[in-house]
Amino acid sequence: MGERTLRGSRLGSISYETDRNTEPAARQPGVYRCHKGHTFTVPFSDEAELPLVWECRLDGSIAKLVDGVEAETKKGKPPRTHWDMLLERRSVADLEEVLAERLEMLRGRRSQSA
Ligand SMILES: [Zn+2]
Numbered sequence: 397m398g399e400r401t402l403r404g405s406r407l408g409s410i411s412y413e414t415d416r417n418t419e420p421a422a423r424q425p426g427v428y429r430c431h432k433g434h435t436f437t438v439p440f441s442d443e444a445e446l447p448l449v450w451e452c453r454l455d456g457s458i459a460k461l462v463d464g465v466e467a468e469t470k471k472g473k474p475p476r477t478h479w480d481m482l483l484e485r486r487s488v489a490d491l492e493e494v495l496a497e498r499l500e501m502l503r504g505r506r507s508q509s510a
Pocket residue numbers: 430431432433434452453454455456457
């Protein structure tokens with residue numbers, strides 16, 4: 397082997413950790429499988445978005461991310477929308493009232509300018 401470097405080794409060496417961070421970053425494994433059936437895991441920082449494809453470590457072909465249990469449990473809680481937060485403060489009936497007021501205002505403005 398000697399001097400010969402594997403194609404794609406540069407890709408595999410990309411680190412998402414910062415040099416300043418002395419604490420070992422939390423890891424989430426990305427599981428990849430290529431079309432030849434090679435399965436391997438690539439450790440990523442917990443904050444990193446898992447790439448959908450990775451170069452196969454055995455033959456250099458494109459391996460696809462296998463959606464594992466980790467990804468499922470991590471995304472188990474859906475993010476709150478503005479609408480959710482709005483509903484926590486106001487009931488739908490309240491909102492309809494506000495909307496009706498607004499619409500009336502808009503219509504009034506439009507008829508004035510016409
Ligand atoms: Zn492979």
